[in-house]
Amino acid sequence: MKKIQNICGSVGYTCLRFLSQIGNFFIFCITALFWAIRPPWYFKQIFSQIIDIGFYSLPVVGLTTFFSGMVLALQTYSGFSEFNSESTVARVVLASITRELGPVLTGLMVAGRVGAKMAAEIATMKVTEQIDALGTLGTRPMQYLIAPKLIASLICIPFLVLIGNTIGILGGYMIATYKLNFNSDLYLYATLEYLQWIDVIQGLVKAAVFGFIISMLSCYFGYNASRGAEGVGYATTAAVVTSSVLILTSTFIITALFFG
Amino acid sequence: MVKKLKIKQTKKTIIKVRNLSKKFDNNIVLEDINFDLYEGESLAIIGASGSGKSVLLKNIIGLLKPDKGSIKINNIETVNLSRAKKEDLLLHLGITFQHGALFDSLKIWENIVFKIQRLKKLSKKDGQKIALDIIKNLGLKPEVLNLYPSEISGGMQKRVAIARAICSRPKILLFDEPTSGLDPVTGGIIDELIVNSVKSLGASAITITHDMASVSRIADKIILIDQQKISWAGKPEEMLKSSNLKIQQFIKAINPDLFK
Numbered sequence: 001m002k003k004i005q006n007i008c009g010s011v012g013y014t015c016l017r018f019l020s021q022i023g024n025f026f027i028f029c030i031t032a033l034f035w036a037i038r039p040p041w042y043f044k045q046i047f048s049q050i051i052d053i054g055f056y057s058l059p060v061v062g063l064t065t066f067f068s069g070m071v072l073a074l075q076t077y078s079g080f081s082e083f084n085s086e087s088t089v090a091r092v093v094l095a096s097i098t099r100e101l102g103p104v105l106t107g108l109m110v111a112g113r114v115g116a117k118m119a120a121e122i123a124t125m126k127v128t129e130q131i132d133a134l135g136t137l138g139t140r141p142m143q144y145l146i147a148p149k150l151i152a153s154l155i156c157i158p159f160l161v162l163i164g165n166t167i168g169i170l171g172g173y174m175i176a177t178y179k180l181n182f183n184s185d186l187y188l189y190a191t192l193e194y195l196q197w198i199d200v201i202q203g204l205v206k207a208a209v210f211g212f213i214i215s216m217l218s219c220y221f222g223y224n225a226s227r228g229a230e231g232v233g234y235a236t237t238a239a240v241v242t243s244s245v246l247i248l249t250s251t252f253i254i255t256a257l258f259f260g
Numbered sequence: 261m262v263k264k265l266k267i268k269q270t271k272k273t274i275i276k277v278r279n280l281s282k283k284f285d286n287n288i289v290l291e292d293i294n295f296d297l298y299e300g301e302s303l304a305i306i307g308a309s310g311s312g313k314s315v316l317l318k319n320i321i322g323l324l325k326p327d328k329g330s331i332k333i334n335n336i337e338t339v340n341l342s343r344a345k346k347e348d349l350l351l352h353l354g355i356t357f358q359h360g361a362l363f364d365s366l367k368i369w370e371n372i373v374f375k376i377q378r379l380k381k382l383s384k385k386d387g388q389k390i391a392l393d394i395i396k397n398l399g400l401k402p403e404v405l406n407l408y409p410s411e412i413s414g415g416m417q418k419r420v421a422i423a424r425a426i427c428s429r430p431k432i433l434l435f436d437e438p439t440s441g442l443d444p445v446t447g448g449i450i451d452e453l454i455v456n457s458v459k460s461l462g463a464s465a466i467t468i469t470h471d472m473a474s475v476s477r478i479a480d481k482i483i484l485i486d487q488q489k490i491s492w493a494g495k496p497e498e499m500l501k502s503s504n505l506k507i508q509q510f511i512k513a514i515n516p517d518l519f520k
Binding site: 128 | 321
């Protein structure tokens with residue numbers, strides 16, 4: 001009986017802790033949004049984050065989507081040629097990249113690169129009392145540290161997705177024309193013909209949602225870090241893992257809303 | 261006959277702490293703490309590691325909220341003060357943190373003028389000039405101004421933290437373990453800087469420390485926190501006569517002649 005009570009107790013405690021974390025995260029997001037739309041805006045911080053998130057993520061996003069586009073073209077060709085449907089390669093590459101692969105791969109790459117950095121930076125500031133010091137120096141940490149990261153993520157990740165989409169389609173085009181001997185003009189024509197704006201818009205909506213998820217989760221785990229170096233490590237891991245899981249969850253929900 | 265009233269000259273109370281208690285979960289850290297800091301006074305709060313000295317300081321500056329009790333700064337009750345008023349009050353305080361808490365991403369001069377740059381919208385040139393004027397008096401070379409905190413020694417970081425605290429010429433200074441982790445010579449220099457800063461600003465100061473050599477140099481009044489409570493309070497010279505066991509232990513650890 002005592003054992004059952006203990007099990008029920010720990011299950012209840014874990015559930016309550018989980019709910020309390022969700023509640024705290026929700027309050028954190030509302031506070032961050034509040035300070036993001038309220039002046040003063042720290043333009044220097046916002047610009048520096050735009051460079052960090054947008055510019056420095058370009059190589060990794062470009063490489064990932066480029067090779068994904070190439071793989072997609074090869075795989076589609078090898079599969080579809082069995083049914084004499086090689087002509088649909090351009091269409092499949094385009095739809096896959098713009099609807100799903102472009103936004104998701106960009107989101108995951110940015111979560112790994114930028115999310116980890118944000119979480120580690122803020123967690124280090126937290127455990128070395130720099131965030132406490134900010135508050136005593138006439139600056140609100142939420143407005144100075146978190147809001148610029150949120151604003152920059154919401155601006156940059158949609159742009160990264162657009163660029164990633166273009167590079168991914170280019171990767172597919174290169175494999176199709178140079179390796180699979182497709183006619184270059186016909187391939188480009190098919191790509192443009194099947195380009196659906198709803199796919200691009202859906203990708204951009206996903207990108208904005210991913211930007212919100214990555215910046216908020218990374219900042220939240222960093223901001224609530226404790227226990228020195230171990231806490232910084234935990235915050236970084238939690239930020240990347242949770243962001244990645246939520247990216248994959250939210251992409252399903254958004255796809256279902258658009259095409260469900 | 262007109263009775264001549266004798267007006268007793270009393271010093272103004274700058275910080276008044278009454279019945280302050282703080283616990284984390286079921287762990288009581290501070291219980292029923294009472295003390296006053298008068299104008300122009302330098303108070304040292306001593307106690308063993310983990311005795312709650314830094315928790316007391318964080319309660320005073322509003323980073324933690326006491327479970328019970330009252331804290332008045334310049335006769336303003338701070339415990340339930342609104343965020344905006346608390347931020348306003350903090351502008352009148354100069355605080356140094358245990359590990360310096362300098363901002364890693366900013367240069368030394370930017371760290372020093374961080375507060376006043378936000379308040380007065382200083383240009384880069386003016387900010388650098390003010391920082392230069394301050395560090396001259398703290399024994400730092402002008403070359404350090406363009407370095408980052410990670411590029412200077414621990415002793416220099418503590419001096420920069422003091423420079424940041426006194427830059428806005430506050431009337432209340434709070435130092436959390438200013439000499440921890442420093443060699444005795446550098447510790448002595450830091451103590452001298454604290455004494456000089458308090459005098460030159462005409463400020464009142466609280467220093468949290470367990471360094472008795474430091475206490476002997478900077479304090480007008482001492483309180484000892486032991487087992488969650490203030491177990492002794494008095495002037496430095498009274499320490500030698502005290503029968504308090506903890507005080508005797510602290511004195512034995514250093515040369516008692518320092519307090520004569």
